[in-house]
Amino acid sequence: MHIFENANFNFVKWRWHAIGLSWAIVVAAAIVAYSRGGVPMGIDFTGGTSVVVKFEQAVHEDVVRSAISPVSAESVVQSYGAAADHEVLIRLRETVQEEGANLDRIARAVVDALTKANLGKFEVISTEIVGPVIGKDLQLKGIYATLASLVGILFYIWLRFQFNFGVGAIVATFHDIIVTMAFLVFFNYDLSLNVVAAILTITGYSVNDTIVIFDRIRENLRTKRKDNLEHVVNISVNQTLSRTAITAGTTLLTVVSLYLFGGEVLKGFAFTMIVGILTGTYSSMYIAASIAIILEKSQGRGRSKAVRKAS
Numbered sequence: 001m002h003i004f005e006n007a008n009f010n011f012v013k014w015r016w017h018a019i020g021l022s023w024a025i026v027v028a029a030a031i032v033a034y035s036r037g038g039v040p041m042g043i044d045f046t047g048g049t050s051v052v053v054k055f056e057q058a059v060h061e062d063v064v065r066s067a068i069s070p071v072s073a074e075s076v077v078q079s080y081g082a083a084a085d086h087e088v089l090i091r092l093r094e095t096v097q098e099e100g101a102n103l104d105r106i107a108r109a110v111v112d113a114l115t116k117a118n119l120g121k122f123e124v125i126s127t128e129i130v131g132p133v134i135g136k137d138l139q140l141k142g143i144y145a146t147l148a149s150l151v152g153i154l155f156y157i158w159l160r161f162q163f164n165f166g167v168g169a170i171v172a173t174f175h176d177i178i179v180t181m182a183f184l185v186f187f188n189y190d191l192s193l194n195v196v197a198a199i200l201t202i203t204g205y206s207v208n209d210t211i212v213i214f215d216r217i218r219e220n221l222r223t224k225r226k227d228n229l230e231h232v233v234n235i236s237v238n239q240t241l242s243r244t245a246i247t248a249g250t251t252l253l254t255v256v257s258l259y260l261f262g263g264e265v266l267k268g269f270a271f272t273m274i275v276g277i278l279t280g281t282y283s284s285m286y287i288a289a290s291i292a293i294i295l296e297k298s299q300g301r302g303r304s305k306a307v308r309k310a311s
Contacts, residue, residue, distance in 0.1 A: 007238040007239075007241045007242075008238060009234075009237075009238055009241070010234055011233075011234055011237045011238075011285050011286055011290075012230045012233055012234050012289075012290060012293065014286065015286060015287075015290035015293075015294075018282070018286035018287060018290070019286075019287070019290070022175055022179060022287070025179055025182050025183075026178055026179065026182055028182070028186075029181070029182030029183075029185045029186060032185050032186060033185045036185075036188075039181065039184075039185060039191055040184075040185075040188060040189070040190045040191065041139075041190060041191050041192075042190035042191060042192030042193070042195075042268075043091060043093070043128065043130050043192075044130060044138055044192045044193045045136075045138055045139040045142070045191065045192070045193075046093055047093065047130050047136070048091060048092055048093040048129075048130060049091070049092050049104075049106040049107050049110070049127070049128070049129050050089065050090070050091045050126075050127070050128040050129075051089075051090045051091075051107055051110050051111075051124060051126075051127050051128075052080055052087055052088070052089050052090075052124070052125040052126045052127075053087065053088050053090065053114065053122050053123070053124055053125065054085060054086060054087045054122060054123050054124075054125050055086040055087075055088065055119065055120055055121070055122045056086070056120050056121040056122065057086065057120050058083075058086050059086065059088065059119050059120065061077045061078060061079065061088065062077075063117075063119065064077050064088050064090065064114070064119070065077040066117075067113050067114055067116075067117035067119060068090060068092075068110055068113045068114065070113060071092065071106060071109045071110055071113050072092040072093075072106070075090060075091065075092045076089075076090070076091040076092075077089070077090050077091075080264055081263075081264045087125060090110055092106055092110070104127070104129055106129075107127050107129060111124060138193060142193070142196040145196070145200060146177070146196070146199065146200065146203070149200060149203055149204075150170060150173060150174070150203070153169060153170060153173060153203070153207050154166050154167075154169070154170045157169045157170075157207075157211070157214070160211075160214075164291075164292045164295040164296055165214055165217075165288075165289075165292045167291060167292070167295060168210075168287075168288045168289060168290070168291035168292035168295070169207060169210045169211075169214070169288050171287065171288070171291045172206065172210055172283040172284065172287040172288035172291065173203055173206055173207060173210075173283075175279070175283050175287050176202060176203070176206045176276060176279045176280050176283050177199055177202075177203065179275070179279045180199060180202065180272055180275045180276045180279055181199075183271075183275045184268075184271075184272065184275075187271065189267075189268050189271060189272070190268065192268055194265075194266070194268050194269040194272075195268050195269065195272050197269065198268075198269045198270075198272035198273050198276065199272060199276070201273065201276070202272070202273060202276025202277065202279075202280055205251070205276065205277065205280050206276070206279075206280030206283060206284065209244060209247065209248075209280055209281060209284040210283075210284045210288045212240055212243065212244075212284075213236055213237055213240050213244075213284055213285075213288070213289060214288075214289070216236040216239055216240050217232060217233055217236040217289065219236075220232045220235055220236050220239075229293055229296060230293060233289045233290075233293060236289075237285050237289065241285075244281060244284065244285070248277055248278075248280075248281040251277055252274065252277050252278070255270050255273040255274050255277065256270075256274060258270040258273070259271060259274060
């Protein structure tokens with residue numbers, strides 16, 4: 001199935017514009033994150049208590065925040081789910097190293113404070129408690145898992161193609177992770193285990209899309225020996241454009257449905273996947289091969305090195 005018949009877009013021509021756009025997004029996210037005191041972290045990584053409460057009648061967030069102020073001065077209170085459900089999410093960080101039965105102390109204190117404030121009938125929908133030691137351990141494991149996947153990807157592509165293309169794929173993958181996190185900052189999503197799982201998923205997705213293009217570049221380098229590398233890259237990206245659009249489109253439909261109908265718990269995961277699919281498709285077309293071209297030119301190897309490797 002071909003969506004784009006005889007596509008002839010000059011992707012390489014716009015590589016510097018694409019790189020500039022990516023840098024602008026990253027810098028803007030860094031400024032926003034700095035103004036907010038850093039990247040927002042979920043209790044999975046920081047440790048703390050999360051309580052979802054369903055009220056019989058609508059209760060303003062400020063009223064709930066005032067009611068639980070004796071429990072903790074550093075609480076996050078926000079609406080949860082549909083407005084008609086009258087649900088409120090209350091999150092509090094652990095300030096001491098709690099263990100065992102003491103871990104649910106804050107959750108009980110929140111319920112007691114809401115009861116004493118006479119805010120009407122309510123029920124606790126869910127409670128999530130993570131100790132700070134466990135949160136720190138999960139944070140380190142999330143970082144290690146991401147770095148290990150990137151090292152494995154670099155090694156694989158280096159063996160299958162050539163080092164410059166491997167670097168291009170890794171730069172594109174880092175690009176996808178950083179830009180995705182930038183949008184998490186823009187839309188104020190917490191970095192949680194669900195989000196890390198989504199980031200690792202889009203890492204594999206992006207690399208798979210990049211490898212499809214690199215395979216076509218390698219094939220074209222063997223048959224179009226008189227063409228320069230930029231032209232071969234453009235031809236290859238255009239030849240795989242229909243496949244890229246179909247794959248990205250069908251996957252995007254799935255995660256958009258998950259975002260809309262999967263419930264509040266999965267919104268962070270689904271949002272990360274949506275942004276990751278879009279940035280992964282964008283980086284495969286504009287970033288990965290362009291980085292390889294830039295490296296080839298900077299090393300003065302040009303076309304000959306790429307042809308020898310493809311042969």
